[in-house]
Structure formats: C-alpha cells, structure tokens
Amino acid sequence: MKGYSDRLGEVQEYYFSKKLKEVQQLREAGKPIINMGIGSPDLPPDRRVTEALKRTADLPDAHGYQSYQGIPRLRKAMADFYARNYGVPLDPQSEILPLMGSKEGIMHVSMAFLNEGDEVLVPNPGYPTYTSVTRLLHAHPVYFDLLEGTQWEPDWEALENRDLSRVKLMWVNYPHMPTGAPGSKELFAKLLNFVRRNDILLVHDNPYSFILNEQPMSILELPEAKNHALELNSLSKTFNIPGWRVGMLAGRQDYLQAVLRVKSNMDSGMFLGIQEGAISALSLDKSWITSTNAIYKARKYLVLEMASMLGLQVAERGVGMFVWAKVPSGTKAIDLVDRLLYEKDIFITPGEIFGSGGAAYVRFSLCVDEQQIKEALNRLVKYD
C-alpha cells in the first residue's frame, strides 16, 4: 500500500484515549486509582429514561435503520427543551438535527463549512477536539487567547488586530470547559457582533449549561443569532448518558441541511431505543437537574478542599462539572499531575492539554463519588 494520509501526521491519538489506557493499566496492576480526569457523569440516568430504552428494545420493529434526522418526536422534544429552558423557539422540522453525540457534530460542521487551508478560530484554552478535527481536514486552527482576568473572555484586542479574511469558523463554548467560566449575554452579544462584522460562522458548543449553573443560556436567545451562529448541545452531561451518544445541532435550516448532507453520507440514524430514552430525558422536570446538582455541589466542596490542600488557586465563579485550579508559580502543573498519579494514585488532568493558556492549571472532574473524593483527601493529608 502507498502509505497513510498526511492528515494522520496532524493529530495524535486523542489524549484521553491514551491516558485512560495508562490509568486502566495501573488499575489492572492493582493500583487503587481515583480517576478525577474525565468528565463522564458517574451518576445513573433517571429510571424513566432507562425504562423508555428498555420498553423500546422489547418492540420487534424497533431495531431497523433510523432516519438521519431522528424521529419527529425526538426533534419535537429537543425543540420543547430549548423553548422551556432557554426561551428559544426552534422549528423541529428544520432547525434541529439530532446527532450521535455532539463530538461527531464538530466533524460534521467542519466538513460542511471548511476547505483545506481555511482558518478556524479556536479558543485557548479549549476542548482539544476543535483543533484535531480542524487539522484532520487540513484547515488551520488559529488560536485566540481567553483571559483569566476577564472571566475567560477572548482577548478582544488581539482578536480585532488579526487578519481575519481567511477565517470561516469560530468555536466558542460557555459555560467554558475547562475553566468553568459561565459566559454572559453581554459576551454572546460581543461574539455575535464580532463574527457578523468579520463574516465568520460562530459555533457555540453548549453541553455544560445545566451543571451547577443558575442561568442556563443559549446563544440562540440573542436576536439575529441564527444568522451567524449554530449551537451544539448534548444530553450527556445534563442527563447522565454520555455513553449513549445523543447530541444535537440547532440553527438555521440551510446551515443544518449542509451538515445533514455530510452526515447522511457517513453515518446513520441512532438506535430507536436511545431516541426514546432521550425523549424521556428531555421531558424530565427541573427537579431532576436540581437533585443532580445537589450531589455535584457536595462533591465540589470537597474538591475545593483538595485544591486548597495542594496550594492551588480556584476562581470563585466557576460553573460546570470541573474545578479549574491554578498551580503556584514555581510548580509545573504536569509534574503535579504525575506526582499525584504515581505517588497518590489520583488522576487529574493537566491544563496544558487544553492549550498553552492552560499550562499553569489542572482540572478536577466532579464525576467521582463523595467517598472517593474523601479518600483522595485522606491520601493528600499524608502528602509530604
């Protein structure tokens, strides 16, 4: 054979893919690893959600190929969820595209809008998949710094002084992963104004809006947003079903049609049982989210204690399912991570995997039960 594609040289195996294998190997070697590295909700979904899945699995005709756009009731449930929680009206026929997880949506959107050589604005720090997908398509990630001093807003001055003529897409994500910055309507307005002036399509990735966050927002709430922005959303974090792979893309019909054209040529619709479970999840009332958040809140309290014991500094206003913590000057975050892993059997994520802007930070996941966090705390007490 005549060799691999050049694009392979552009990406490494996804960080978590490699690192979790190492954590797994340590576990298999008998190490009592406490994994605070990945944001995979450990809490179960609501019973009504799994019951809907199971009920569907029992139907003889529930196992065939599904429509690329999902069943109409799923799109309707997604539209109702947007109307109820964000006050955003969406046409379930044309302004919602269900996805097998919002991660695949990053590829589909990129394939629908990017040519080789196009530039893409990617937040630093930010979710590494924006970069790797961009590179896989031989487009160029152009990083824009988020600044701790302004609650991780973009460095507007630097952004405005760039040549943006070749930039086609801009990725943003508030509540922001990994920093936990909540974002605001004012920030969304600034972002929309920026992309409108520069003829850029903004893609807002919004999976964290219901975790420890008082004011869930969609960028589509803002007037005219649909002309300049798409929004990815996900049921993974909100309803504790990351492994199910259910996400969605919301926005203007013509943009979504372009994405569907890509998607329908590379995958299929999702399992009907998962769609029915998703409908059930989207219909849960707010008390369900409130009770989940009560658990995250208790965990966060303990994680903040851990951070404090390690001499780390944490911003007050963080939301979402992570704690983002700055290491003291003189300490390298990556060394702290390795020390915790190899000496204390605790795995946390080094901030630098989210870009250079994260190099002085570490990220704790709240997807670990209280007992384990207490055990981690105990191990730190014995830290010398």
Place this chain on the structure above:
Amino acid sequence: MKGYSDRLGEVQEYYFSKKLKEVQQLREAGKPIINMGIGSPDLPPDRRVTEALKRTADLPDAHGYQSYQGIPRLRKAMADFYARNYGVPLDPQSEILPLMGSKEGIMHVSMAFLNEGDEVLVPNPGYPTYTSVTRLLHAHPVYFDLLEGTQWEPDWEALENRDLSRVKLMWVNYPHMPTGAPGSKELFAKLLNFVRRNDILLVHDNPYSFILNEQPMSILELPEAKNHALELNSLSKTFNIPGWRVGMLAGRQDYLQAVLRVKSNMDSGMFLGIQEGAISALSLDKSWITSTNAIYKARKYLVLEMASMLGLQVAERGVGMFVWAKVPSGTKAIDLVDRLLYEKDIFITPGEIFGSGGAAYVRFSLCVDEQQIKEALNRLVKYD
C-alpha cells in the same frame, strides 16, 4: 459567513435519505406503500440480545463514556466469531476495532489512508457510500466495471490496462450488494494478487456473508491477506440490529491504529448496553442464522415470482438479502420503479443508484414480511 465547503458540491443528500422521505410522505398521505427498497432487516433480534441490552441499561454504571476500542469482551467475541465462522484467527487486542456501524468505517478508513487527489477503485455497480465518502475527501473515485457474465467479477482486462500509480484504496464487497454475487476464494486470491502487485490497500466490505449464503467467507482467510487487505463487517444484517450501529474493522495492527487515530478524534465509544447486546448476538449458535434464513428463503421465492410477473430476469446464484433483476430491453428501470411506486404503491430500488452498471436493473429487498410480498404480488396481478 464565507460559504460552504467545496466538498458539499461533491455529494448529494444520500439517496435513501431523500427517497425514504418521499415514501414517508406518500404513506402519510394515506398510500399503502410496500417498501421493498431498503435492506433494513425487519425481523427482530434474538431475545437474548435485547435482554443483554436491557440488563445493562439497568446497571447504574453502564452509562458513561466507553473506550474508543470497545470493551475487551466485545473484541474477544468478535475474534471468536471470526475464528468460528471463517476460520480466521484475529488478536482481539490489536486486530479488531469495533465501529458504530461499518458505514462510519468507510469514512474512517478513507480518512486514514487518503490524501486529496488520491485515486480510489470503486466497483460499478456498488454501494454509493464508497463514492460519496471518497468525494467528500476530495479524492477521486475510479470506477471499475463488474461484469454480469463472470458473476460480477471485475473486468480484469480493463483494470490491468489502467494507470494505477495514484490508486491507494480499492473497495470490494462479496457477497456483493446489489447484485448478490457470492464471490469465491479464487476471486479473493485474484484480488489480493492484483492489489499486491499494484501497491494498493484492498478494503473488503463483508456485511452479507450470512444471508442466504452457504459458504460465508472472509478475505482474511487467504494467506498474506492481512498485509494487503482490511475487512469491514457488521452485525446489522446477520443479527437484525441495523439500527443499533455495530460493526467492526479487522486487520493488521498498524493499519487499525491509523484508523483509531482518526476515529478517536471524531467520535466516542458505543453505549455499553449495545456492546453487551452485540456480545450476546455474536455468541448465538448457527441455528439462529439458519432460522432467519428460512424466512428469507420463503420471501425470496415470492419475490422471484414478482420478478417473473414483471418480465424481469434474475441470476440463479444470487445470495444476500436482495434480489437483483434485469429489466427487458426497451424498458427503462427507473420508469418501472416509478410506475410501481405511483401506480401500485410498491417501492423498489432502481439499479442505477449503484452506478451506470446497474442501470438496466432493479433491486428488491427481502426485508419485507411474506404477507406484504403476497399483497404486492396481488397488486401486480392487476397490473396491465
């Protein structure tokens, strides 16, 4: 925004995506459509398979992100299935990559091996996704004819006389869709010899080997095959779970690692419940496949009668879940399809969507219950 990607101009919305919407609209308008168009098994999976899914759904810790490579027991079950049914030994650690359906594998493999401008040998007639994925990546499909006279083997003379210096991948698929040609070890040997001499990676797409086929084969049975070929397989057709999205890629470790590098950057592992259901399916004994085939056989008998009533010609040795039938000269296949759809409310697939080599044919799916096929026959009796 600065426009869509050029690649969108390379593909249309996937044919079935559009056509099934039309069929759906006709149904909603009250038409009693009998859909013999799509190969989506209508029979339910085995009860043990759905029970495994349901049992897993009840576990509190079954809903998190899964490994990109699936759980070890799934890879083991896939390896056992290959050993038992094809006599092919595969290392479950390194030579099997579970996929969310083999369709996504077409994109992943193509992204791992193709650069812009590379050429890809695509069978005519053949599965349209080989073409659309190739085009989405700005590589060039180079069609090779399959010849009815040699049981849909490639036109070797034409192939050998081509300039193949820029060809990196070659797609083949036996039992072949849409023609039902079974393939043979001799053919596989010829194919391997051809790609070895021309430094091409062969990708064999093998989802139909257990449907009405006495001799399931894997191309990996042949000596040295792993050096020159990858094989896609799928549980969709064999176990009646197309909507679940479970497939796999088998082959050499280094090739699979390249594909994993792409895949891990664009999607996630599949739902644990689906993996457990798949393990259960792969462990079913042969009697399960035999009993499914008895049903397909009875249906095929009726469909052959339909074909005969329509004056169509069907090859004797066809296998798989379709009947491929030639229209009489003077009739256009596409006209026959539309006449059946609009006058008789019967939907069959025109062969030309599989390439110019299919233009004189239509394809009937066997995924329709006997009652419906009898009803279709009745409607034809009244055909004038």
